[in-house]
Amino acid sequence: MMAGLGPLLASLAAMDVAAFTRRLKRNAILYAMVLLFLLTAYGLLVAALAVYLASIWGAPMALLAVAGGALVLALAVYLWVVIANGAEQRRKREAAASNSSKALMMTAALTALPLLVKSRPLLLAAVVGGLGFLATKTMGASGRRYSEPAE
Known part of the structure; x- marks a missing residue:
C-alpha cells in the first residue's frame, strides 16, 4: 500500500512546486512593473x-532645494537603519548572553552528575531539590498561593 502512495505524494509535491515557481515568476514580473511605474511617478513628482x-525662487535655488531635501531624506533613512541595526545587535548579544549562561549551568550540572551518582545522600538531595524546584514552578504558574483561602 505504501509503495502506491509514494508516487502519488511525489506527483502532488511536484505539482505544488510547479505552481509555486509559476506564481513566483508571475509575481516577480508584476512587481517589477509596479516598481518601474513607482519610480517613474517619483521622478516626475521631483521634476514637478x-x-x-523654479517659478518661485529661480532654477538654481529650486534644484538646490530639491537636492537638499533628498539629502535630508537619505540621511534620515540611513540613521533609521543604523538605529535598527544597533537594536538588533543588542538583542542578539542579550540572547547570546542568556544562552551562554544556560549552557554554563548545564555544563556545571553535567560535571556534578558523576559525583551525585556515586554518593547516595547527594543523589537523594538532588532529586528532592529538583522536585521542590518543579513544585514551586508549578505553583507559581497557577497564580494562586496556598496561604490564601480558596473560595
Missing part, C-alpha cells in the same frame, strides 16, 4: 517640484 520651485 523642481519646476514649481
Whole structure:
C-alpha cells in the first residue's frame, strides 16, 4: 500500500512546486512593473517640484532645494537603519548572553552528575531539590498561593 502512495505524494509535491515557481515568476514580473511605474511617478513628482520651485525662487535655488531635501531624506533613512541595526545587535548579544549562561549551568550540572551518582545522600538531595524546584514552578504558574483561602 505504501509503495502506491509514494508516487502519488511525489506527483502532488511536484505539482505544488510547479505552481509555486509559476506564481513566483508571475509575481516577480508584476512587481517589477509596479516598481518601474513607482519610480517613474517619483521622478516626475521631483521634476514637478523642481519646476514649481523654479517659478518661485529661480532654477538654481529650486534644484538646490530639491537636492537638499533628498539629502535630508537619505540621511534620515540611513540613521533609521543604523538605529535598527544597533537594536538588533543588542538583542542578539542579550540572547547570546542568556544562552551562554544556560549552557554554563548545564555544563556545571553535567560535571556534578558523576559525583551525585556515586554518593547516595547527594543523589537523594538532588532529586528532592529538583522536585521542590518543579513544585514551586508549578505553583507559581497557577497564580494562586496556598496561604490564601480558596473560595
